[in-house]
Every structure is written in C-alpha cells, then in structure tokens.
Amino acid sequence: MKYADIVHRCFRCGYCKFTGDYTDFNCPAYRKFRFETYSPGGRMWLIRAWLKDEIQNSDRFQEILFSCATCANCVEHCVFTFSEDLVNIFMAAREEMVNSGMIPPPVRDYLKNITVNGNPYKLPAAERGKWVEGLGLEPYRGQEYLFYVGCVGSYDERAQKMARSVAGLLTKAGVSMGILGEKEACDGNEVRALGEAGLFEYLARQNIDQFKALQVKKIITLDPHAFNAFKNDYPDFGADVEVYHYTQILAPLMASGPLSLKSCEQKVTFHDPCYLGRHNKEYDAPRTILKAVPGLELVEMERYGENAFCCGGGGGNFFTDILGGGEDSPARLRVREALDTGAETLAVACPQCAKMLEDAVKSEELEERLRVRDISEIITACMA
Amino acid sequence: MTDIAQALARIVGDAYVSNRPEEAYFYARDPGLMPSHPPDYVVVPKSVEEIQDIVRLAHQEKIPIVPMGAGLALTGLVIPLKGGIVMDMKRMNRILEVNEKGRYAVVEGGTSQGLLRSHLEKHFPRLRHSIPDSPATATIAANVMIHGQGRLTQQYGFNSDMICGLEVVLASGEVCRIGSPALSSDWFSKGAPMPDLSGLFLGWFGATGIITKIGVKLYPRKKMRDVEIFITDRQDLVPDMVYELTHTEMVEDINVFAQPKPMIFKDNHHITLFFTGDTEEELEFKRKMIWHSLDRFIKAKDGGFMGVPPVMKPTLLDMPQRSVSRFADVKKGGGFEYSGPIIMVDKYPDCAQKILELAEKYDLGYSGMARIIGRSHAMMYGFAFTFNRADEEMMERTRKALHEVSEFALETGGVFWKATVDEQKMAMDKMDPTTLGLMKMIKANMDPRGIMNPGNWEVDE
Ligand SMILES: Cc1cc2nc3c(=O)[nH]c(=O)nc-3n(C[C@H](O)[C@H](O)[C@H](O)COP(=O)(O)OP(=O)(O)OC[C@H]3O[C@@H](n4cnc5c(N)ncnc54)[C@H](O)[C@@H]3O)c2cc1C
Numbered sequence: 001m002k003y004a005d006i007v008h009r010c011f012r013c014g015y016c017k018f019t020g021d022y023t024d025f026n027c028p029a030y031r032k033f034r035f036e037t038y039s040p041g042g043r044m045w046l047i048r049a050w051l052k053d054e055i056q057n058s059d060r061f062q063e064i065l066f067s068c069a070t071c072a073n074c075v076e077h078c079v080f081t082f083s084e085d086l087v088n089i090f091m092a093a094r095e096e097m098v099n100s101g102m103i104p105p106p107v108r109d110y111l112k113n114i115t116v117n118g119n120p121y122k123l124p125a126a127e128r129g130k131w132v133e134g135l136g137l138e139p140y141r142g143q144e145y146l147f148y149v150g151c152v153g154s155y156d157e158r159a160q161k162m163a164r165s166v167a168g169l170l171t172k173a174g175v176s177m178g179i180l181g182e183k184e185a186c187d188g189n190e191v192r193a194l195g196e197a198g199l200f201e202y203l204a205r206q207n208i209d210q211f212k213a214l215q216v217k218k219i220i221t222l223d224p225h226a227f228n229a230f231k232n233d234y235p236d237f238g239a240d241v242e243v244y245h246y247t248q249i250l251a252p253l254m255a256s257g258p259l260s261l262k263s264c265e266q267k268v269t270f271h272d273p274c275y276l277g278r279h280n281k282e283y284d285a286p287r288t289i290l291k292a293v294p295g296l297e298l299v300e301m302e303r304y305g306e307n308a309f310c311c312g313g314g315g316g317n318f319f320t321d322i323l324g325g326g327e328d329s330p331a332r333l334r335v336r337e338a339l340d341t342g343a344e345t346l347a348v349a350c351p352q353c354a355k356m357l358e359d360a361v362k363s364e365e366l367e368e369r370l371r372v373r374d375i376s377e378i379i380t381a382c383m384a
Numbered sequence: 385m386t387d388i389a390q391a392l393a394r395i396v397g398d399a400y401v402s403n404r405p406e407e408a409y410f411y412a413r414d415p416g417l418m419p420s421h422p423p424d425y426v427v428v429p430k431s432v433e434e435i436q437d438i439v440r441l442a443h444q445e446k447i448p449i450v451p452m453g454a455g456l457a458l459t460g461l462v463i464p465l466k467g468g469i470v471m472d473m474k475r476m477n478r479i480l481e482v483n484e485k486g487r488y489a490v491v492e493g494g495t496s497q498g499l500l501r502s503h504l505e506k507h508f509p510r511l512r513h514s515i516p517d518s519p520a521t522a523t524i525a526a527n528v529m530i531h532g533q534g535r536l537t538q539q540y541g542f543n544s545d546m547i548c549g550l551e552v553v554l555a556s557g558e559v560c561r562i563g564s565p566a567l568s569s570d571w572f573s574k575g576a577p578m579p580d581l582s583g584l585f586l587g588w589f590g591a592t593g594i595i596t597k598i599g600v601k602l603y604p605r606k607k608m609r610d611v612e613i614f615i616t617d618r619q620d621l622v623p624d625m626v627y628e629l630t631h632t633e634m635v636e637d638i639n640v641f642a643q644p645k646p647m648i649f650k651d652n653h654h655i656t657l658f659f660t661g662d663t664e665e666e667l668e669f670k671r672k673m674i675w676h677s678l679d680r681f682i683k684a685k686d687g688g689f690m691g692v693p694p695v696m697k698p699t700l701l702d703m704p705q706r707s708v709s710r711f712a713d714v715k716k717g718g719g720f721e722y723s724g725p726i727i728m729v730d731k732y733p734d735c736a737q738k739i740l741e742l743a744e745k746y747d748l749g750y751s752g753m754a755r756i757i758g759r760s761h762a763m764m765y766g767f768a769f770t771f772n773r774a775d776e777e778m779m780e781r782t783r784k785a786l787h788e789v790s791e792f793a794l795e796t797g798g799v800f801w802k803a804t805v806d807e808q809k810m811a812m813d814k815m816d817p818t819t820l821g822l823m824k825m826i827k828a829n830m831d832p833r834g835i836m837n838p839g840n841w842e843v844d845e
Pocket of ligand 1: 455528593732
C-alpha cells in the first residue's frame with residue numbers, strides 16, 4: 001500500500017479529531033460513532049494492524065474506513081510532519097480494499113454506476129443538460145469560461161436549482177461562459193476519494209482530452225469537489241486550465257458593480273465546504289460576497305473557516321450514506337450549530353452541502369426557523 | 385452478539401457497544417510500551433445512569449471494567465489486563481457549571497482539557513484551570529485520577545489538589561458525592577472541613593470507582609503571559625536556582641528541560657519560566673524580580689537568560705504545548721514514553737545524569753523534563769525516550785531503559801507517578817506494610833468482587 005511506511009508514525013494523540021481551538025471534536029465520523037477506531041488515529045492504527053494481518057477486512061473495518069468524509073480536519077490539526085498525507089493514507093487504504101473487491105455495497109454501487117452510466121444516479125447522459133432548460137445558456141464554444149456543473153448539479157433536484165441560480169447570476173454579472181451539457185462527464189473527485197484510482201485516471205484523462213479539444217482555458221465549477229479535482233489532481237494527467245470556484249468569480253464582481261443590490265436585512269451564517277476551505281484554503285470569497293449585501297448580517301458558527309465542521313457528505317458519503325442517519329449525523333449536528341447563531345439563513349456554496357443540510361433541517365424539523373440557501377440564491381433574492 | 389453484549393446494548397444502545405475485532409484491537413493497547421490485552425467489550429456511555437447500569441451488570445457477572453479517558457497516560461493504565469469492559473468516557477463531556485465568582489467548574493467525567501480551556505476562553509476570559517501538556521484530548525478526570533500536574537502546579541500543587549468535589553459511581557453501582565457537593569449544591573471543597581474521602585479514589589486508577597463529575601478549581605487568568613529561559617550548564621546548581629525562583633512567588637510555572645537536539649540545546653539545562661500580568665507594568669515587574677533572583681548565578685558566570693526569539697514564543701506559550709507530542713516522531717517512529725517519578729528537587733542533578741547514561745547505554749533519543757511542584761516541594765522528572773514503533777528491538781531497549789529509571793527512582797527516594805503495573809508492584813513491595821494493609825483493606829471493601837480496573841493496585845497476599 002502507498003504510504004505503508006508512514007502508518008506506524010501515528011502517536012494517536014488525538015489533536016486530529018479536534019478543532020484548532022478545542023471547541024469540539026471535529027472529525028465527522030468520530031463525532032457520530034464515538035469509538036476511537038473511527039477517528040483518524042484509530043484508522044491509522046487499524047490500517048497498520050490490517051497490513052500486518054492482525055485484523056482482517058470486515059464490514060466494520062470497511063465502515064470505519066469509508067465513513068471518513070475526507071474533510072481534512074485531521075490534516076489541518078495533526079501536529080506531525082506527515083499530517084499532509086493523512087487523507088491520502090485513508091484513500092490509499094480504500095484503494096487497496098477496492099482492488100481486493102471487499103468494499104461496502106453502496107461504494108461498489110456508486111463506482112459501478114459511474115462506470116456504466118457515467119453518473120451515480122443511473123440516469124442517461126442525455127439528461128445531464130436538463131437543469132439548464134429555459135436559461136438560455138450556450139454550449140461551450142470558446143467563451144471565456146467553461147461552466148462545469150458536475151453530477152450532483154446536473155441530476156439532483158436541489159442541486160439543479162443551485163446550478164440554475166449560479167449560472168443565472170454569473171450571466172447577469174456579464175460573465176462569458178458556456179456549458180458542456182450532455183457531453184459533460186463526471187469529474188471523479190469522489191471516485192478518487194473512494195479509492196478507485198484507475199477509474200479516476202480514466203475520467204480525468206477523458207475530461208482533459210475534451211477540455212483540450214474544445215480549447216478550454218478557464219473553468220468555473222459549481223461544486224467545490226470538482227474544483228478540487230481539476231485544480232489539484234488533473235495537472236498530474238496533463239491538464240492546463242485555470243480553475244475557479246464560482247464564488248471566486250463572483251467575489252470581485254461584488255465591488256465592481258455589475259450586480260446592483262437592494263437592502264436585504266437578514267442574519268446569515270456560512271458553512272464552509274471542506275473542498276473549498278480546508279482543501280483549497282478559500283475562506284474569503286464566499287464571505288466577501290455575503291458581506292457585500294446591504295443589511296445582511298454575517299454571523300459565524302462556533303466552528304468556521306479552518307475549524308468548520310463537515311456536513312458529512314464528503315469522501316463519497318453523500319452517495320453512500322455510511323456516515324448519515326441518526327441524531328448525531330454530522331449534518332444534523334451542523335444545522336443545530338447554525339441555529340445557535342440566531343441566523344435564519346444557513347448559506348452554502350456546494351451542492352452537496354446544500355442537499356445534506358437541507359435534509360438535516362427537515363429531520364430536525366427546523367424548516368420554520370432555518371433555511372438553507374446557496375450564496376447565489378441569497379444574492380439573486382437581494383438584487384434591485 | 386453474546387448475552388453480555390446484548391445486555392450492554394440495552395443500556396447504551398446498539399451503536400455504542402462493540403465486541404468487534406477492530407475495537408478489541410485498538411482498545412487493547414495504549415501508545416506506550418506495555419503489553420496489549422484485548423477487552424471483551426467496549427462501551428461508550430452517555431449518562432451517569434448508563435454507567436451505573438453497566439457497573440451493576442459487571443458486578444453481577446463479575447466482569448472487569450476499565451474506565452478510559454484519552455488513554456494517554458502511556459503506562460498501560462487503560463489496558464484491560466484481565467479483559468472485560470473498557471468504558472470510553474469521552475461521550476460524557478459536558479461542562480455542567482461554571483461558577484465565576486466562586487471560581488470553579490463542574491464537568492462530566494470524560495470532559496477533555498481542551499474543551500474546558502476553550503469554554504473558559506470564550507465565555508469566562510478571566511478564568512483558567514491548570515492545563516497539563518498532555519494532548520488536548522486528555523480528560524480532566526483521568527488526569528486528576530493519576531495526580532497529574534499542569535501550568536499552575538508550581539503555585540498550587542498537583543492538579544488533584546485543585547479540585548473541589550467529585551461524583552463517583554462505586555463498584556456496587558451506587559452514585560456517591562465527595563466533598564462539599566455531598567451535602568450542598570455548591571462545589572467548593574473535596575473534603576475539608578470534613579473527613580477527606582477523595583483519597584479513596586484519587587491515585588487509584590479507577591480501581592475503586594468511576595468519576596462521573598468533577599469540580600475543578602479555577603484561577604485568575606491574567607491578560608498577558610510571557611516566558612523567559614535561563615540557561616545553565618551547571619546541573620548541580622539547578623536546585624538552588626529553582627529555590628531562588630520559587631522564592632519570588634512571581635512565576636506561574638517552572639519547567640527545566642535538557643535534550644540533545646537541536647544542537648543549541650545540547651549540554652545545557654533550560655529553566656523555562658512562565659509568568660503573567662494584567663498590565664505591562666505587572667509583567668515587567670515580575671520579569672525584573674525573576675531576573676534579579678538569579679543575579680548571583682549570572683555574576684558567577686554559571687548561566688544567563690537567553691533572549692527567547694519571538695518565533696519560539698508561541699510554541700512555548702501554547703497550552704497545551706503541542707510541541708511536546710511531536711517528540712514522539714523525532715525518529716520518524718511515532719513513539720515515546722516517559723517515566724516521571726515525583727522526587728525532591730535536589731535530585732535534579734542525579735536525574736539529569738541518569739537520563740544521559742541511559743540514553744547512551746541504550747542508544748536512545750531522549751528528553752529530560754522537570755516540572756516543579758509547589759514552591760520547590762518536589763518535582764516530576766520526566767525521563768522521556770522516543771522510539772520507532774516499527775522497530776521491535778528499539779522498543780525493547782526503551783523498555784529496559786524505563787525499567788532502569790524505575791529502579792533508580794525508587795533508590796533515589798522518588799515515588800512513581802502513573803505507575804505501570806510493574807512499578808505498582810515495586811512500590812507495594814517497598815511500602816510500609818501497615819500502609820499496604822490499609823490499601824488492601826480499602827480496595828477489598830470498595831471493590832469486593834475485584835471488577836474495577838483489576839490488576840492495578842492489587843495487594844498480593
Ligand atoms: C505528550 C504528552 C504530554 C504529557 N504531559 C503531561 C503533563 O504535562 N502533565 C500531566 O499530568 N500529564 C501529562 N501527560 C500524561 C497524561 O497524558 C495525562 O496525565 C492525561 O491527563 C491523562 O489523561 P487521559 O484521559 O489520557 O487518561 P487515561 O490514560 O485514559 O486514564 C488514566 C487513568 O485514569 C483512569 N480513568 C480514566 N477516566 C476515569 C474516570 N472517569 N474515573 C475513574 N478513573 C478513570 C484510567 O482507568 C487510568 O487508570 C502527558 C502525556 C503525553 C502523551
């Protein structure tokens with residue numbers, strides 16, 4: 001296994017499962033399951049035991065490894081020099097398990113659906129562009145940007161609304177962009193996170209070939225997960241594109257004026273997506289956008305920025321639901337935390353977070369008190 | 385699931401009990417060097433009532449029960465030596481009360497040091513507690529249970545001296561309050577002016593009861609903190625230096641460290657002095673008092689204050705000091721363990737000499753660190769060795785070195801701190817037999833079925 005020479009170096013001190021200021025345990029899987037085995041240190045020790053044949057691959061071991069949300073809280077807070085590799089180590093172990101064929105059924109189904117259908121929803125590629133109907137967005141043919149939506153934004157009902165809102169807003173702001181529609185392919189970020197490195201490489205090369213054929217130079221992504229794959233992993237396969245998350249395009253436009261906003265009094269708290277925040281260190285752009293709205297009061301949750309608590313959807317859990325369910329599911333804990341701020345709106349910037357947190361608001365029966373809105377939806381509602 | 389697992393699941397819920405190999409593997413060991421032994425079950429309770437029910441079940445079925453905080457004592461105290469149930473306490477981590485004017489907090493038995501620190505910082509910025517340098521996940525109750533030491537130990541003694549009441553589940557499953565909370569709603573004393581029953585639990589490593597709530601004394605938190613380091617190559621003079629420093633009553637905490645790396649540290653002893661103030665004036669006054677207290681050593685050229693570089697200050701002022709944990713990986717091996725006898729400060733030169741000898745003899749990376757307890761009343765001298773977890777032979781050498789430390793500590797008049805089972809035996813062998821008899825009587829009465837962290841503090845016939 002890759003990184004096999006590192007796993008013994010974990011001291012299991014536990015800094016990895018905390019926030020930097022020790023406000024609370026911040027590893028979503030540990031927070032839910034509460035056995036040390038589900039914490040990053042627990043995983044390190046168990047991976048080592050597994051490599052040494054002291055424990056076997058079992059349904060429990062699979063749950064332990066695949067419930068990791070790859071949120072990178074451990075990477076942020078581990079005190080050792082190998083901290084950068086923690087999530088990579090967990091993904092490498094998953095890769096071994098995928099290669100051995102012993103993986104949780106929902107993971108197997110997810111990977112199969114991507115292989116067979118090109119998306120996790122088992123829907124035809126022809127429906128990929130459906131979200132855009134009526135928006136008048138052009139196919140990509142040399143506009144300044146390619147707007148990449150991703151599987152969730154293309155097929156999930158909640159996320160489609162977000163995709164339409166973001167695309168509409170960018171268009172109003174005068175951003176020149178086109179889409180791939182039914183030619184768009186899965187970005188593979190979750191495929192990689194779930195340990196199917198071969199399939200990820202295939203998807204990456206396929207996408208890169210398409211970007212090259214269409215001479216795409218700049219990409220705006222809806223989803224921070226795609227943003228992460230394009231920005232950090234695709235260059236290994238020869239990608240040469242500038243990649244932006246949509247908030248990074250919108251933020252500078254707030255000051256320069258194409259979008260005129262009315263006063264919009266409301267209290268908003270923002271949930272940092274892990275793949276925008278901790279993985280890519282972009283904490284400011286979403287906040288700059290929100291702060292530009294007259295009358296909007298931005299309040300922070302106890303855990304924000306590098307200490308933000310993951311919604312539990314990362315690392316493929318959005319699709320496999322290994323980490324979901326129950327009162328202590330990360331998404332439900334997170335909406336309770338949002339409620340504590342007194343905000344009536346929980347702002348998000350990721351289609352996966354939007355869905356996870358909106359469902360959690362329903363489970364907590366908080367619909368009357370807290371609404372989940374993508375940043376673009378908030379801005380659109382505040383346009384003069 | 386076995387019957388016992390099912391019974392446990394009825395108490396804590398299916399999700400919070402395990403008899404799976406994964407938990408058995410992990411909870412069979414701690415990060416230190418003691419041999420592993422698997423538990424039969426691991427439970428993660430949420431309430432006092434659940435703990436009571438678990439203990440009643442264990443009592444009835446005669447199953448060992450081992451409370452565990454973060455498992456960071458390193459000396460095998462949470463390894464279930466006789467199997468049974470490991471009870472991971474960390475789901476019970478609420479801060480139940482902070483009495484600002486009475487300067488105390490009441491926390492649940494699995495609350496971490498980090499959580500209380502963070503809570504006070506946010507909500508009671510003028511209050512603090514005595515934070516040890518163990519990782520922030522380490523629990524307050526366990527640290528008190530093993531008589532730990534923290535940032536305020538030079539001023540107020542062991543962390544267990546800084547508590548003001550306990551709630552404990554006894555081996556029978558009954559709940560019992562110790563100190564003022566036994567008869568009052570206020571938590572201000574662990575014993576006085578009544579008979580102090582806290583000694584029936586503290587230092588027993590969970591072998592007489594499980595702490596479910598603990599009153600922690602809080603102290604003024606000044607607005608500013610700073611640190612100075614006095615360096616000397618005269619280990620024989622360290623006790624005198626510490627004596628002068630403690631006389632000032634100006635210092636928050638005194639640590640003395642000596643280690644071979646980085647090179648600038650080699651052959652020197654670093655007396656690290658933390659001090660606090662609400663104003664620049666107060667801070668500067670204390671700094672001057674501290675400086676002047678060591679004038680005679682400076683004049684004699686036996687040492688001097690090093691200008692602590694600003695980049696080094698955040699590392700030193702960090703609470704807990706994360707850098708201490710990093711010692712585990714200096715050999716890229718993820719392991720360290722220390723034996724930390726409590727011993728008189730005048731034994732500092734002997735300890736410093738001993739650690740050098742052992743490091744050389746066993747070819748080990750080391751760090752010697754003393755924390756002064758009270759006004760030079762004693763110190764914890766940490767003989768810390770780092771090892772590579774992937775190198776069995778090096779681990780064995782480390783074990784041997786630590787064993788020699790134990791023998792040395794006892795010969796030098798020290799008392800083991802967070803004693804391993806082997807050290808417990810050594811201590812009991814050397815102990816005044818009447819005292820030992822008293823311990824035996826206490827244990828036999830408090831845990832007649834021998835279910836509470838068995839193997840620890842077991843007095844042989
Ligand atoms: C890097 C490092 C630095 C350290 N620095 C310090 C330091 O500065 N000062 C210091 O004092 N220590 C220090 N330690 C030692 C140790 O980590 C701490 O004392 C720590 O507080 C132990 O807490 P824990 O929760 O990990 O205890 P554990 O190891 O989980 O438990 C210790 C003992 O308490 C018992 N126990 C646990 N919870 C309960 C309960 N609720 N009721 C009854 N019994 C219970 C256990 O059975 C065990 O016998 C350090 C350790 C490390 C690794």
